Amino acid sequence: MQLTISEILYLQGFGTRRVCAGLIQQGWLTVYGQACTDASAEFVPEGLAFTVQGQPWVAHAKAYLMLHKPAGTECSKKPSAWPSIYTLLPAPLRQRPVKGGQPGVQPVGRLDQDTTGLLLLSDDGAFLHRLTSPKHHVPKVYEVTTKHPVDPRQVARLVEGVVLEDDPKPVRAAACEATAECALRLTLTEGKYHQVKRMLAAVGNRVEGLHRSRIGGLALPADLAPGQWRWLEPEDLDRLRQSQG
Ligand code: URA
Numbered sequence: 746m747q748l749t750i751s752e753i754l755y756l757q758g759f760g761t762r763r764v765c766a767g768l769i770q771q772g773w774l775t776v777y778g779q780a781c782t783d784a785s786a787e788f789v790p791e792g793l794a795f796t797v798q799g800q801p802w803v804a805h806a807k808a809y810l811m812l813h814k815p816a817g818t819e820c821s822k823k824p825s826a827w828p829s830i831y832t833l834l835p836a837p838l839r840q841r842p843v844k845g846g847q848p849g850v851q852p853v854g855r856l857d858q859d860t861t862g863l864l865l866l867s868d869d870g871a872f873l874h875r876l877t878s879p880k881h882h883v884p885k886v887y888e889v890t891t892k893h894p895v896d897p898r899q900v901a902r903l904v905e906g907v908v909l910e911d912d913p914k915p916v917r918a919a920a921c922e923a924t925a926e927c928a929l930r931l932t933l934t935e936g937k938y939h940q941v942k943r944m945l946a947a948v949g950n951r952v953e954g955l956h957r958s959r960i961g962g963l964a965l966p967a968d969l970a971p972g973q974w975r976w977l978e979p980e981d982l983d984r985l986r987q988s989q990g
Contacts, residue, residue: 749785750781750785752765756790758840768798776788807867807872810850810975810976810977813862813974814864834850834866853867853876859954860957862957863960863964863965882934883985884932887933889945889954892927893949895926895927895950902948909943916933919933962988
């Protein structure tokens, strides 16, 4: 289905319909490298490559992206103490119109301010639900640096299950292995508040550093530096789909 270029810019988050029409009429738009000043010109939106005020963009009906979350950022639009992760995303992703009960671009679960690593974001409500619901058992892998040396009994207890404060139901790691004297790799299929930190505290250790390296079949790419983001490729989405139980 074709849409006017003005509507495409609006849906991609370049501002209100009026702002988008103004950008086009004032000559700030090129489509496939050609100047376009006709706001009513029609195109197939998905995959359309254009530039607005020098910013290159490829239209995506739904946003699926990954961010290498750096330490010292909050996963909230209204952060309380640290800069928001949204400051790391381009304005159109922050400004996408919210319609039909769909959320704006949201993180798939939250990481603590001091946690680093793989964070997925999307404005597809079903996708967000599938990846966060404990029913789907999507494994999330955390690299944990601990304050005290890791004891094999701690590893065993984390897999058998531990009871967290204020939560009667035991939680268990789907997998856990020591990776160094003061480091372990923990796989969780649910995401309770501060879960890794509370689990480590429950076995008498303490988290000094926390990094999420993988969600389902998708690993944080080595070439995505802290603070950088990129669109998910169709293969990335396939890998995530295959990891949903
Ligand atoms: N568990 C935590 O304690 N913190 C995180 O950021 C993620 C999982």
